[in-house]
Amino acid sequence: MPVTNETQVRQAADVNQRLNGTRSSAWRRSRQELTLPEILAEIERIADLPLNRATTLPKEAFTSDDYFAWECENLFHPGWTCLAHVSQLPLAGDFINVDFLGEPLIVVRDKSQEVHVLSRSCPHRGMDIMPPGFGHDGHGPAEYRQGSQDRGQTRLFLCPYHSWTFELDGQLKACPEMGQAEGFERCEWALKEFRSEIWNGFVFVNLDGNAEESVQMQYEDLATNMTPWHIAEMHVVFETHWDIPCNWKVLAENFMESYHHAGAHVKTLQPIMPARGTWTETEKSNCIRCHLPYGDKVRREIVDVESNGSQWDTFPLVEGLDDPARHEWGLVMGYPLFTIVTAPDQVVWYRIEPVAPDQLRLLTSILVPESTTRHPQFAEMLERGKKEATEFHLEDMEMLSAVQRSLYSDGYQRGRLSHLEMPIWLIQRYLAAKIRGTKPTLDRDAAPAQCP
Template sequence: MTVCSHPQKLVELQQKILEAASRPLETAIALPAETYTDPDFYQWEVQHIFKRQWLCVGHCSQVPQPGDYINLDLIDEPLVIVRGKDNQIRVLSRVCAHRGMDMMPEGFGHAAQGNRRSFLCPYHHWVYGLDGTLVGAPEMHQSQQFEPDKVCLPKFRSEIWHGFIFITFDPEIESVSTHYAALSPYLERWNIAEMQMVANLEWNCQFNWKVLVENFMEPYHHLGTHAKTFEPMLPAAKTWTEPEVLNGVVCHLPLAKSIVERINAGQSPTVFQTPVNLLPQDHYEYAVYLGNPNFLLFTGPDRVYWYLLLPTSAGEMTLHTTLLVTSESKDMPEFPQILEREIAGLKEFHLEDVEVCTAVQRGLRSSVYSPGALGHLEMPIWLFQKYLAQQIQGANSQ
């Protein structure tokens, strides 16, 4: 565990966060800049948030066949998500139980995603099955310490929820379905578990993970950042946020009046096949969802966007922006051409977000910045502040 280098400074910052979160929405202000830049606070988040919450790491459609795997690094843990021969999805450590080597480093030509029959450590050729059990360790027969039946790759606690793969480092936390029960009624009609991931874009980001979460959730920035992309389609002034959703935030983004009129005239703007269980009103809005701390979904009538956040420091993170569609969509005659256009659109609006988030992180390092007032369209940020305050209070009460 990393030792805090300035404990009193951390206490003072946490107190400022608690004070900001205690304000009513009408007098709400942004959090102190150090919330997004201080290394000690980031390490506190690692220990008291990321190591104690459910974290989404993938979707079942990414590992559809036995042997399919995905490598990722989460909070300094080298992980592999793999579907075993028994069709079960597991999240295993990639660290060999022999001498601690990451068994699938890029330097040895290992792809971040693929299919394999077993895991071979290139250091000494120890071999593990897809369930993590040791199946081979050459030239270890003279060791009196070696007990092959007791050697395996550690398995992390994982659960599937709406087709998404979650892990936790906390053996005591409630199930993910219980934790996010309040979000399920909003998502179940999309049947996301049966959707297919058809795009996965990776970004190396020079900003704090919370800058991305707040930007993702508040629609106020449509007016500026997305003036030509989202604002004409999802006008900021018409958006609204659910006042209270346990362990999450829900923000509704109604379609512009002109688009609604076209839908009512039989001119649907959807390009993919829509889920069959949607309600009529689902065709007239998009919505963004936050499952605390960093599970981000963006739903539309014919698609779901999921963002995978992998924080690496106070000011850096790796981000995957993904697109999921119904299985029927892939059978459309012009699906490849449609998908190409939609991926281009995904890149376009995300580049807009990357630019402003990078600039926000740069501005937060300024010596003259002081937290400004939040408007009513930034209610999701205010709710996220309250979540952070709850985590601070919970940690301090232990």
């Protein structure tokens, strides 16, 4: 019997993580695995194969410390990463702590309603002003929301080490006993601010501060597709954290290909969106977009249910969606890590935080229109929405952990891809383009759409 219970799945992920630990990087190096230049060359080679010859990445692309460091340097640090949605920070003083690529960050709304992404590293002696897991009762004005480890509300930030205090925009407000420090100017010692941008209600950060394009320019293609959902006005109504013992690409590949509806989700998603009908749009320079149309049986069911004046979907429909958006899920991956599902009644957002070659932290969230949250039956709907979102994610968790384990095994073989796995091949083409110092479609013809 496959495991489906959440506690069991979380424990199984831990077991898989420990088993991976026996295959340390030193042990793997002694097995003469591919070096970084060899991995990069192999990615470039396979990305130029046509889709009908496509194969999986070399296993070292999912396991090598050197290659993971290359990705941090070339994809994540220079790119834009989505950290939060504005509905999670409605009031001045609302903050969310995120540790992204080892960088301790706070996303905060200041008194003038502006959102900032600040470092939590104190400019005095480097203390993390809100170290994860320690709590803040008794040594700070910040109050964590009940049951939350990563967010709360505050008037100002207080470093617990020597009690320097900072305004919500990071400026140093007070620092005791610094009067004798010659040349010390308070205005020069703010918390470091990272470059950020709000796009469609999502707060993005650019860690190295040098991204050539703004988020708006980069995701121009996506914006048109997402307009009907008015995501900037939506509300995050459910979130869950997951620690997953797998490489971020194992998750991204799983998120974007729907071939696995026929296996992992055979009882949940396959009856609604059969794998065979799913398809991927023409290649784009900054994103991948896939369509998961509802099957005929479900479409008939919807007509029946709605003709009785009832609601088939979990939440009320997002207003103004036309066909095909009314009868499908859309999958979006904005390079490198922005991943959302657009459904007729909700948007699901995955915040992917790569931690190590074989480890990631994931925050899964559901967003709905504000009007949905005021529906008299909203509480019941939300319970159903949580159950569904958790159910199909648990099915994926098993695959993610087990695939990563296999990548360390001597029995692992590079596989061939189905045409339904076009997004995996597009991710390879994105990686190869980054290796060549460009973006997909700029120095190669755009791959045509894969239609059913």
